[in-house]
Amino acid sequence: DAGITQSPRYKITETGRQVTLMCHQTWSHSYMFWYRQDLGHGLRLIYYSAAADITDKGEVPDGYVVSRSKTENFPLTLESATRSQTSVYFCASSEPGGADTQYFGPGTRLTVL
């Protein structure tokens, strides 16, 4: 579990500001994912990445931007934060062809005022 980290762990921002959530993994997993967790909705996929420079949309991508210039990092940016983006954000990684288990980071609790 210590192999995937997120920062910051807690963030308070204001509507309209840009916010970037960081995710870093040390396993060299090919796949990385961003989820948001909201009460009553479970975990919903925002974006995922199959490898460096390859990203694709998930279920709820609107308002978010991702990049993956290095295998170990997968930052998530809210270009203009809205109150509806208040949530807990989890990053995950997996290595296809093996156990396919997705390992989750500790999460970032984001509050947009």
Added chain:
Amino acid sequence: GENVEQHPSTLSVQEGDSAVIKCTYSDSASNYFPWYKQELGKRPQLIIDIRSNVGEKKDQRIAVTLNKTAKHFSLHITETQPEDSAVYFCAASIRSGAGSYQLTFGKGTKLSVIP
């Protein structure tokens, strides 16, 4: 896309009793079904998973069953203990063209084990 329904949303059992959580999925092509446990304030962690070529899998007090025809799968926890109290999520996915699984999660079941 895939849709996963999970029931019940809350479940209370006495310590030592069994707990059963059920999920249904919509896409018959789904072939991987993991279960995650999330304790309060913590990250989701995989507790057991099953693939579509297997009907049942056990790991100590935890078991998962899969009925592909009915498109449902269940988590069974026997001899429940207070430390089993958590939110449990089921998920279903299809291996994507690039090789990994993209998961669709159920909305979760909050299990409370009463001492």
